[in-house]
Amino acid sequence: MKPLFKAYLDELNKLTVLAKPGFQSSQFNLIHDSGRETLNIEHVEATDEYTKYVCRSHDFLKLEKEYHIEDEVGYRFPLFIGAVIRTEAFDERYSYDGTDLGNVYDKNETIYKVWAPSATRAEIVFYNENQLVSSKHSMKREDRGVWVYYQKGDHEGQRYTYLVCINQQWHEAVDPYVRSVTVNGHLGVVIDPQKVNQPINKSYLPHFKHYTDAVIYETHIRDFTIHKKSGVKQKGKYLGFVEEGTTDQKGKVTGIDYLVHLGVTHIQIMPVHDFEGVDEYSPSSEYNWGYNPVHFNVPDGSYASDPINPYTRIKELKEMVALLHKKGLRVIFDVVYNHVFKRETSSFSNLVPGYYFRYNTDGMPSNGTGVGNDIASERKMVRKFIVDSVVYWIKEFGIDGIRFDLMGILDIDTMKEIRRAVDVIDDSILILGEGWELNTPLQKEKKATLSNASQLQRIAFFNDQFRDIIKGSNFELENRGLISGEKISENSLMQLFAGTVTFNDEFPGLFETPSQSVNYIECHDNHTLWDKLLATNGQESETTRRKRQRLGITMIILSQGIPFLHSGMEFFRTKFGDENSYKSGDIINQLDWERRSCNEQNIQYVRNILKLRKKFKAFRLQTQAQVTQCYQWMGSGEGYCMYLLHHFEQPEKILVIFNFSNDVTQLSLGLEGTWKTIVKGEIATFKQREHINLHYFEIEPLSTIVAIQEVSDKID
Numbered sequence: 001m002k003p004l005f006k007a008y009l010d011e012l013n014k015l016t017v018l019a020k021p022g023f024q025s026s027q028f029n030l031i032h033d034s035g036r037e038t039l040n041i042e043h044v045e046a047t048d049e050y051t052k053y054v055c056r057s058h059d060f061l062k063l064e065k066e067y068h069i070e071d072e073v074g075y076r077f078p079l080f081i082g083a084v085i086r087t088e089a090f091d092e093r094y095s096y097d098g099t100d101l102g103n104v105y106d107k108n109e110t111i112y113k114v115w116a117p118s119a120t121r122a123e124i125v126f127y128n129e130n131q132l133v134s135s136k137h138s139m140k141r142e143d144r145g146v147w148v149y150y151q152k153g154d155h156e157g158q159r160y161t162y163l164v165c166i167n168q169q170w171h172e173a174v175d176p177y178v179r180s181v182t183v184n185g186h187l188g189v190v191i192d193p194q195k196v197n198q199p200i201n202k203s204y205l206p207h208f209k210h211y212t213d214a215v216i217y218e219t220h221i222r223d224f225t226i227h228k229k230s231g232v233k234q235k236g237k238y239l240g241f242v243e244e245g246t247t248d249q250k251g252k253v254t255g256i257d258y259l260v261h262l263g264v265t266h267i268q269i270m271p272v273h274d275f276e277g278v279d280e281y282s283p284s285s286e287y288n289w290g291y292n293p294v295h296f297n298v299p300d301g302s303y304a305s306d307p308i309n310p311y312t313r314i315k316e317l318k319e320m321v322a323l324l325h326k327k328g329l330r331v332i333f334d335v336v337y338n339h340v341f342k343r344e345t346s347s348f349s350n351l352v353p354g355y356y357f358r359y360n361t362d363g364m365p366s367n368g369t370g371v372g373n374d375i376a377s378e379r380k381m382v383r384k385f386i387v388d389s390v391v392y393w394i395k396e397f398g399i400d401g402i403r404f405d406l407m408g409i410l411d412i413d414t415m416k417e418i419r420r421a422v423d424v425i426d427d428s429i430l431i432l433g434e435g436w437e438l439n440t441p442l443q444k445e446k447k448a449t450l451s452n453a454s455q456l457q458r459i460a461f462f463n464d465q466f467r468d469i470i471k472g473s474n475f476e477l478e479n480r481g482l483i484s485g486e487k488i489s490e491n492s493l494m495q496l497f498a499g500t501v502t503f504n505d506e507f508p509g510l511f512e513t514p515s516q517s518v519n520y521i522e523c524h525d526n527h528t529l530w531d532k533l534l535a536t537n538g539q540e541s542e543t544t545r546r547k548r549q550r551l552g553i554t555m556i557i558l559s560q561g562i563p564f565l566h567s568g569m570e571f572f573r574t575k576f577g578d579e580n581s582y583k584s585g586d587i588i589n590q591l592d593w594e595r596r597s598c599n600e601q602n603i604q605y606v607r608n609i610l611k612l613r614k615k616f617k618a619f620r621l622q623t624q625a626q627v628t629q630c631y632q633w634m635g636s637g638e639g640y641c642m643y644l645l646h647h648f649e650q651p652e653k654i655l656v657i658f659n660f661s662n663d664v665t666q667l668s669l670g671l672e673g674t675w676k677t678i679v680k681g682e683i684a685t686f687k688q689r690e691h692i693n694l695h696y697f698e699i700e701p702l703s704t705i706v707a708i709q710e711v712s713d714k715i716d
Contacts, residue, residue: 008082095380102177117145119164173350200398211515219567242323332401343373368440407433499560517561571599608684618645679706
């Protein structure tokens with residue numbers, strides 16, 4: 001018969017019975033293996049759709065047991081797991097702090113452990129090489145909802161999944177802690193960790209201590225080398241990314257050698273964890289950025305030379321990181337812990353339904369991410385998973401930074417725990433993320449957002465104020481910014497170039513230190529700056545628009561904070577007007593190495609501006625106190641602004657002037673001493689410094705002057 005009612009456990013001792021309209025019962029009994037208990041009915045609510053009974057048990061129920069609810073006439077139906085899964089009491093009783101979840105391989109035995117506290121039964125399913133079921137075995141329940149199976153013998157390469165019975169239904173899931181999978185991630189695979197063990201050697205890396213010493217360069221494994229003129233043999237692959245000695249047809253360096261040539265410090269790689277959207281059997285037939293996470297601890301196979309071999313993706317990604325280190329480049333992985341590709345089919349939903357994601361008050365999944373689900377990082381086992389995963393990538397792959405996609409979905413305590421765990425390994429590792437305020441059911445004061453930056457010390461944020469002031473709004477294509485002709489208040493500019501820190505109560509900033517400000521005007525999202533300028537200033541000549549872009553890049557590099565460059569913007573990268581190219585294919589997304597070859601002068605200019613930043617500590621102030629002491633606003637006028645810098649460890653005073661107008665600007669400053677320019681117009685050089693008379697001088701339209709009072713040592 002169809003059930004007259006359904007019953008759910010919403011707290012450890014609170015049960016909700018939902019009955020058909022018109023159904024009535026003056027009593028409900030809780031039936032279990034040791035007897036029965038008459039429940040206390042605390043509340044009854046009748047609507048046109050249902051009658052709801054809120055009942056209370058004398059004792060806390062145990063999720064590992066099966067219960068039934070019986071009405072006054074003896075009709076009996078199973079008790080299902082409900083909202084109890086999202087209560088603090090559940091977390092306290094069932095959260096597990098062990099370090100052995102997943103599979104632990106040994107030649108004599110492999111141990112499998114999975115956390116599934118709401119399951120009443122669990123099995124492990126083994127598959128053969130043809131991915132057909134070879135056997136099933138019952139798992140044993142241990143404390144705190146952990147299920148275990150011991151497989152005797154040497155089972156390297158074993159393919160497996162878990163089966164769990166929850167609410168009388170069986171669900172199959174790949175192990176969320178698994179570290180390799182079959183092609184396209186259908187099955188987990190047991191690997192021998194010793195076969196992918198690669199010593200981490202960071203001795204080649206230059207000294208790095210302060211966040212503001214970093215210059216981040218964002219790119220994508222496939223975009224970086226897939227172009228026909230990249231000179232790379234293994235195009236679009238982990239190992240292709242680090243092929244040495246590559247050039248284009250004109251002999252200009254490409255690939256990893258170009259990154260070294262440019263002079264950046266950190267390479268930010270868009271997601272490399274296993275994602276949906278590209279068939280690993282035929283990766284060239286599809287394209288995706290990688291923000292569709294499936295298996296968080298597994299490198300994606302589409303970038304591997306052999307996705308079938310479960311070891312190859314791990315070995316090659318480790319080798320890629322190691323070779324970047326050997327070239328003196330640090331590596332940041334872009335991670336996506338804010339959502340999963342598809343909630344309904346994810347391992348999280350199948351193993352512990354209702355736990356890993358946030359829900360609105362109406363019981364429906366929240367959607368602050370815009371992709372149908374929000375990870376509930378505030379819950380203990382979700383937080384544990386994220387922290388464990390971050391630590392795994394850092395320890396196993398030796399990466400030097402983590403960039404959190406949509407970090408504002410995550411909670412402050414989780415981010416603090418990540419920072420603490422990372423510091424135990426290496427306190428120079430960068431942590432940065434998108435601190436946007438998103439509509440997810442977490443209290444505003446608990447979100448890892450820009451407005452709570454003061455609570456997240458040594459975690460940096462993408463500075464959208466900097467982005468929008470310099471180039472215009474991301475969300476209105478024709479909206480102009482400073483470099484495209486918009487007037488900006490002097491106070492805004494004064495604070496912006498100082499790292500958006502708080503000067504005083506009158507001018508509160510986003511950040512307490514410039515080291516929290518990631519200064520950017522272009523990234524993989526939205527239009528490239530070149531395409532944006534085509535929309536805002538399309539009536540101008542290409543030469544003029546190039547000057548505007550050059551000015552914007554200069555502002556990024558010479559501002560206090562952490563400069564962030566999107567790959568190719570230094571040679572005017574275009575995506576042909578595509579605002580969201582996450583699956584638009586190689587033609588749109590590829591780094592155009594022919595375009596690089598045609599813009600050598602601008603690349604050389606950017607190289608020298610980066611050398612300037614590296615040479616003078618005054619461009620890399622670390623604290624608000626240093627900004628107050630070493631950054632002096634010199635004023636602004638119609639179309640220009642300027643500031644003076646110095647650093648207590650270096651003798652030079654440095655004058656920076658931006659002319660963001662279309663006119664030659666004449667200026668007269670009362671600064672004493674001998675001054676020479678190292679940046680003027682399109683020229684940035686340290687070999688032939690030109691004397692400048694600050695009592696009267698001109699600055700060309702859409703250009704920068706950087707002058708120093710005292711000649712420094714030659715910069716190579």
